Amino acid sequence: MNCLKKIKQTLTEEHVDGFLVTNAVNIHYITKFTGSESILLITRERDYLFTDFRYVEQAQKDIPWITVVEKKVSLERTISAKLKRLKIKELSIEALFLTVHQYHEILGSYGGIHLIPTKGIVEEYRKRKTDQELEKIRTAISIAEKAYNRVEKKIGVGLSEKKIADILELEIRNHGGERSAFEIICATGQRASLPHAHPTERIIGEKEAILIDWGACFQFYNSDLTRVRFIDKISPDYKKIYQIVLDAQGFAIDSIKPGRKAKEIDSAARSYIEKKGFAKCFGHGLGHGIGLEVHEGPVINSRSKEVLEENMVFTVEPGIYIPGWGGIRIEDMVLVTPSGCEVLSRIPKRLEEIAG
16 A cells, blocks of 8 residues: 555544645655645545646646646645635644744634644655665665766875865766765865865875765665775774774674664664774764655664664764864665665775775
C-alpha cells in the first residue's frame, strides 16, 4: 500500500476529513509532482493540488489522477473556499511547514474548521526506501564517486579549496548529476576543524590534509560522502587520529541491523572515540537519513529514539575536530538489510589508499 492510500486509510480510521500537505518535498514524495508553489489537500474521496498558472499544465500532465485547482486570489483563500465547499471540519496540517500567516488566513476565511497540528506523518513513510528510491540513491552515489575519482587525481599543492570544490561540482554534472546535493565542503589544514567549512581561496600547502564532503543529486535523490586526502607523507599525529576515526566508523557499521536502537549505533563509534581521549572533539551526531533531502529520518545520534528498520538509508560519519590542528571525518552511506547492513559507497578510505 503506497503512502497516499495509507494516509487516506488513517483519515478514515481517525474520523478526520482531510490532510493539508505544505512541505514541497512531501508533496513530491506523495504525488511525484515536480513543480513548486503548491499545496496538496488529501481527503477520503478525492485529492486536490492548489497551484498557480505557471504550474497548472505541468500538474495536469504529471498527476492526472489529482484535481488541479488554479489559484485566482491568494493560495490560502483558494484553499479555504474549497474546504468550505467540501464541508471539511477536521483538517490535519503539517505543523512544521504551515506558516503562521497561512494558518490565520485559513481560519479567518473559514471559521467553521478545526486545524489539527501533526508532525512527521509523511516523513515516517520516507524513512524506508522503496526499490525505485534505492536505485536512484545508488545512482546518486555512483555519480558522486566517479566525480571524486576524477578530481582526486588533480588535487595537489597550489590549488585552492574553492577551485577543488568548483571542479568537483562540474564533474558531478558531467557524470549525470543534476547538481551537487549541497554546497561542497572543502577544508585544508587547520580549517578542517570546522565541520561545515565554506570553501575559500586558501591554497593547499605541502604535507596538508584536505577534507572533502560532497554529494550528487539524481532525479531528486541525494548522496553524501566525506573523505580526507593527504598530499604527502602522513604525519604520525594524522595517522593516529585518522585510524581512530576509521575504526570508530567500522564499529558503528558492524553494529547496524534491524531492531537496533539508533542511539546504540552512535554509541558504538562515540564510546570508542571517547576511550581514545577525544570525547570533546566529536560534537555532532553520527549520521542522518538521506533521500529526497540530504538530512531526513532516521536520526542517528545519542538522543535518538529511532529503531532501525530494513530499507532505511543513512550516513555513518564519525569525526574528530581539533581547533588549531585540523579535523578528520569519514562518511559513508549504508542500507539496513534483513540481517545487517550494506555499505553503499565504495571510495577507498584505508590509510595506505589515501596518501598522495
